[in-house]
Amino acid sequence: MKAAVIVFPGSNCDRDVAVALAASMGTKPHMVWHRDTQLPDLDLIVVPGGFSYGDYLRCGAMAAHSPIMREVKARAERGTRVLGICNGFQILTESGLLPGVLMRNKDLKFICRDVCLRVESGDTDFCRKYAAGEVVRFPIAHAEGNYFADAETVKAIEGNGQVAFRYCSPAGEVSVAANPNGSLGNIAGIYNDEKTVLGLMPHPERLAEDLLGGSDGKAMFESLVEALS
Amino acid sequence: MSRITPEVIASHGIKPDEYKKILEILGREPNITELGIFSVMWSEHCSYKSSKKWLKTLPTKAPWVICGPGENAGVIDIGDGQAVIFKMESHNHPSFIEPYQGAATGVGGILRDVFTMGARPIANLNALRFGDPSHPKTRHLVAGVVAGIGGYGNCVGVPTVGGETNFHASYNGNILVNAMTVGLADKDRIFYSAAAGVGNPVVYVGSKTGRDGIHGATMASAEFSEDSEEKRPTVQVGDPFTEKLLIEACLELMATDAIVAIQDMGAAGLTSSSFEMASKGGLGIDMDLDAVPMREQGMSAYEIMLSESQERMLMVIKPGREDLAKAVFDKWELDFAIVGRLTDSGRMVLRRHGEVVADLPIDPLALASPEYDRPWVPPAKRSVIDAKDVEAVCPAEALKTLLACPDLASRRWIWQQYDHMVMGDTVQRPGGDAAVVRVHGSGKAVAITTDVTPRYVLADPYEGGRQAVAEAYRNLSAVGALPLAVTDNLNFGNPEKPEIMGQIVEAIRGMGQACRELDFPVVSGNVSLYNETQGTAILPTPTIGGVGLLDDVSRSATIAFKEAGSAIVLIGETKGWLGASLYLREIAGREDGAPPPVALHRERRAGELVRQLITDGQVLACHDVSDGGLLVAVAEMAMASGGHIGAALDAPSTVALHAWCFGEDQGRYVLEVGHGDLAGVLEEAAEHDTSARVIGRTGGHVISVGGRAAPVDELIAANEGWLPAYMGEEMAGH
Numbered sequence: 016m017k018a019a020v021i022v023f024p025g026s027n028c029d030r031d032v033a034v035a036l037a038a039s040m041g042t043k044p045h046m047v048w049h050r051d052t053q054l055p056d057l058d059l060i061v062v063p064g065g066f067s068y069g070d071y072l073r074c075g076a077m078a079a080h081s082p083i084m085r086e087v088k089a090r091a092e093r094g095t096r097v098l099g100i101c102n103g104f105q106i107l108t109e110s111g112l113l114p115g116v117l118m119r120n121k122d123l124k125f126i127c128r129d130v131c132l133r134v135e136s137g138d139t140d141f142c143r144k145y146a147a148g149e150v151v152r153f154p155i156a157h158a159e160g161n162y163f164a165d166a167e168t169v170k171a172i173e174g175n176g177q178v179a180f181r182y183c184s185p186a187g188e189v190s191v192a193a194n195p196n197g198s199l200g201n202i203a204g205i206y207n208d209e210k211t212v213l214g215l216m217p218h219p220e221r222l223a224e225d226l227l228g229g230s231d232g233k234a235m236f237e238s239l240v241e242a243l244s
Numbered sequence: 245m246s247r248i249t250p251e252v253i254a255s256h257g258i259k260p261d262e263y264k265k266i267l268e269i270l271g272r273e274p275n276i277t278e279l280g281i282f283s284v285m286w287s288e289h290c291s292y293k294s295s296k297k298w299l300k301t302l303p304t305k306a307p308w309v310i311c312g313p314g315e316n317a318g319v320i321d322i323g324d325g326q327a328v329i330f331k332m333e334s335h336n337h338p339s340f341i342e343p344y345q346g347a348a349t350g351v352g353g354i355l356r357d358v359f360t361m362g363a364r365p366i367a368n369l370n371a372l373r374f375g376d377p378s379h380p381k382t383r384h385l386v387a388g389v390v391a392g393i394g395g396y397g398n399c400v401g402v403p404t405v406g407g408e409t410n411f412h413a414s415y416n417g418n419i420l421v422n423a424m425t426v427g428l429a430d431k432d433r434i435f436y437s438a439a440a441g442v443g444n445p446v447v448y449v450g451s452k453t454g455r456d457g458i459h460g461a462t463m464a465s466a467e468f469s470e471d472s473e474e475k476r477p478t479v480q481v482g483d484p485f486t487e488k489l490l491i492e493a494c495l496e497l498m499a500t501d502a503i504v505a506i507q508d509m510g511a512a513g514l515t516s517s518s519f520e521m522a523s524k525g526g527l528g529i530d531m532d533l534d535a536v537p538m539r540e541q542g543m544s545a546y547e548i549m550l551s552e553s554q555e556r557m558l559m560v561i562k563p564g565r566e567d568l569a570k571a572v573f574d575k576w577e578l579d580f581a582i583v584g585r586l587t588d589s590g591r592m593v594l595r596r597h598g599e600v601v602a603d604l605p606i607d608p609l610a611l612a613s614p615e616y617d618r619p620w621v622p623p624a625k626r627s628v629i630d631a632k633d634v635e636a637v638c639p640a641e642a643l644k645t646l647l648a649c650p651d652l653a654s655r656r657w658i659w660q661q662y663d664h665m666v667m668g669d670t671v672q673r674p675g676g677d678a679a680v681v682r683v684h685g686s687g688k689a690v691a692i693t694t695d696v697t698p699r700y701v702l703a704d705p706y707e708g709g710r711q712a713v714a715e716a717y718r719n720l721s722a723v724g725a726l727p728l729a730v731t732d733n734l735n736f737g738n739p740e741k742p743e744i745m746g747q748i749v750e751a752i753r754g755m756g757q758a759c760r761e762l763d764f765p766v767v768s769g770n771v772s773l774y775n776e777t778q779g780t781a782i783l784p785t786p787t788i789g790g791v792g793l794l795d796d797v798s799r800s801a802t803i804a805f806k807e808a809g810s811a812i813v814l815i816g817e818t819k820g821w822l823g824a825s826l827y828l829r830e831i832a833g834r835e836d837g838a839p840p841p842v843a844l845h846r847e848r849r850a851g852e853l854v855r856q857l858i859t860d861g862q863v864l865a866c867h868d869v870s871d872g873g874l875l876v877a878v879a880e881m882a883m884a885s886g887g888h889i890g891a892a893l894d895a896p897s898t899v900a901l902h903a904w905c906f907g908e909d910q911g912r913y914v915l916e917v918g919h920g921d922l923a924g925v926l927e928e929a930a931e932h933d934t935s936a937r938v939i940g941r942t943g944g945h946v947i948s949v950g951g952r953a954a955p956v957d958e959l960i961a962a963n964e965g966w967l968p969a970y971m972g973e974e975m976a977g978h
Contacts, residue, residue, distance in 0.1 A: 024485075024576065025488055025489075027399075027401025027488065065401060066398075068485070069399065125394050125395075127659075127661070156663045221668060226671060226797065228673070
């Protein structure tokens with residue numbers, strides 16, 4: 016698998032996801048600067064977490080208009096897999112690669128903690144090493160992760176099986192109590208309609224090593240390596 | 245230009261005898277720009293004029309110390325060609341006036357102190373002290389400070405991994421925000437601030453200069469009065485995004501050979517950075533202030549020199565490397581300007597609009613700042629409290645009360661607002677004895693803690709100073725790390741009062757003794773005095789930031805009980821010391837008594853024993869015994885298990901039950917030991933000449949002692965409930 020991580024000014028999970036990718040791929044991903052306009056031959060593009068351009072405007076709004084995103088969009092349209100994590104998810108919704116928006120958390124605070132997620136589908140390139148209905152533990156670290164979309168969009172993404180992860184209890188129950196940020200339908204991550212683009216607020220790269228407290232995130236990178244190699 | 249009247253002099257915080265010295269140095273009257281420069285350079289905040297004499301007595305050397313106090317931060321050797329660089333610094337006054345920005349810029353400032361030396365910051369910690377929870381301002385200050393720390397640290401992408409938070413009425417008008425940063429560098433690529441090379445360009449990088457924060461250092465050197473909040477314009481505004489770019493740009497340039505010297509612009513901005521660099525190099529600087537990147541029009545030389553705008557650095561670059569350096573800062577979209585040249589004059593010559601606006605000798609200003617030997621009186625000794633004179637209540641009830649008291653309640657509400665995992669190396673998250681952060685790409689880790697027990701320091705500054713150092717040593721040992729060095733942040737009241745000066749002198753004496761006996765030298769620090777409002781001083785708070793090393797990160801202990809049926813072993817001796825304890829304050833409603841004494845030789849032996857046992861894998865869990873005593877420590881281990889592993893304790897008949905449960909005797913640890921390892925552990929303790937006894941067993945869902953029991957889930961609810969409920973009222977009110 017050939018992968019690239021996009022680096023914006025203010026990205027701060029670029030190194031973390033590069034480490035997790037390298038552990039599964041065996042080689043280091045390309046690190047691509049936001050001002051670049053070309054991408055090498057790739058199977059996967061990762062848009063990492065952080066505070067691109069400081070996120071002083073709406074999160075991800077500036078990054079969505081950076082030079083490199085034009086090329087990322089073009090590649091995504093040609094089917095190159097794209098993974099957006101946290102700020103990366105926000106950038107993908109702002110770019111129009113994924114539907115919906117990410118609003119301020121319902122209690123208005125930044126939240127950093129582990130959450131339980133229910134894997135909604137195990138048959139994508141991102142999740143083939145998980146089973147549908149499996150409960151996994153990833154950390155979240157965001158102030159704007161409250162997913163929202165209009166009723167028609169929600170109906171479409173639900174109907175098309177585009178919800179990738181939902182916040183749930185350790186037993187897998189999708190409930191209000193298990194929803195950390197007020198997301199509609201407890202949505203933690205979604206696909207585009209071809210399931211080639213995934214955006215999620217939780218950070219799989221942060222629990223991809225037992226020493227750090229768990230490795231549920233590792234299977235996502237292994238899924239990608241298996242699917243795209 | 246303004247005339248220099250006695251009023252102008254006084255409003256700059258310069259005392260008449262200090263002004264006389266200025267006249268002697270210059271041989272003439274200063275102009276207003278020069279007076280402003282003197283005032284910030286000689287402020288308590290920048291000159292340490294009241295504390296210098298005593299700070300010199302602290303031990304600062306060890307074979308592993310690469311650089312002690314005097315630079316931007318301390319540097320220690322961690323082997324394999326790597327160094328850890330760290331410091332703690334206060335941002336107390338600004339945080340009280342404007343909590344969000346005050347705390348945020350405190351984090352920004354301490355980060356710069358560390359990366360200016362060539363280190364990538366890998367961890368932030370914060371030691372916070374707030375007023376009485378019932379004080380009308382406390383909630384607002386907690387909310388603002390926590391949001392500010394998070395807002396800055398989360399954006400900059402450095403994990404906030406630990407710290408401490410206390411509440412006490414003495415901080416009602418003077419909260420404490422002590423921020424610590426730890427960074428990682430290659431030992432042979434450490435950058436210092438001494439300018440070198442006459443003719444070399446002096447370069448300004450980072451944010452533009454505005455009119456914010458003018459006289460922040462002077463404000464931090466005076467007592468607060470009722471109108472202090474009118475000083476809000478002296479508080480700076482932070483921009484963590486620019487700081488993130490500045491970190492990356494500086495580290496990128498540092499990987500080349502372009503930099504001769506570098507210094508961040510912190511308190512007193514361009515003034516202190518330029519004077520320090522020149523003074524350390526024994527050189528002069530000719531600076532053209534017109535070249536300084538400015539955010540506002542029409543700024544005077546006075547304003548440019550005294551601005552505390554954030555996210556700025558000053559560098560001396562090798563000749564011929566200007567273009568290379570500029571290209572790096574252009575890439576990161578940061579300002580880059582050559583603002584001056586080094587000279588051999590030993591003078592700072594400043595020009596604005598082509599005219600010389602200041603011409604000052606550097607060394608007399610930077611080195612001859614006043615040094616006071618302020619009068620002090622030793623604090624009165626308090627009497628030792630006998631446990632039988634302290635009310636005994638049901639231990640299960642007292643435990644529940646203590647775990648829900650403001651000083652012991654869970655801080656989860658705070659640290660969940662901090663990104664404590666970014667950078668992917670946080671091995672022990674907040675909530676344990678010390679944070680453990682892996683050295684990136686290796687199997688080693690650093691352990692970090694901040695500690696001080698202000699009520700002990702008030703009761704006996706000497707013992708309290710010793711205890712603060714010993715507790716840091718203990719917290720690092722409790723995760724299995726070898727304690728290496730400390731940074732100190734000394735927060736006290738007005739040093740012009742002999743009793744406050746007595747606290748300072750005695751606390752430093754105690755700290756120094758503990759650091760010497762524990763081989764735990766002081767490598768950096770900061771002093772914050774005048775923490776008084778309307779004549780009321782804070783509890784003396786000499787915060788200690790300790791750093792230790794784990795050679796093998798997989799051999800680290802955590803506080804959580806791991807399995808039912810293991811032995812609970814208490815290391816260290818218990819006499820049942822209730823003086824100045826939390827039990828005395830929270831249950832008996834008293835704040836008197838002498839604090840528990842620290843026996844440093846026993847402290848050292850116990851630490852060595854515990855580290856040995858952890859390294860050998862003979863310990864399932866380990867927790868030091870501190871605030872609240874033994875029963876609180878055991879309950880914290882049970883709660884950390886998720887609540888499914890309780891403990892049954894057998895109290896000895898030789899100590900009163902409430903004193904055994906809640907006494908705060910020093911030098912103790914609680915270990916969870918599996919049965920197969922128990923004999924070996926007790927044997928090892930005997931070899932270390934350290935008391936170790938089995939005090940109970942893990943298991944069940946309660947903490948039981950003396951025929952009473954407290955369900956662990958109820959304890960968790962009490963412990964976790966207090967802070968969110970307290971802060972929830974803030975939300976409801978807004």
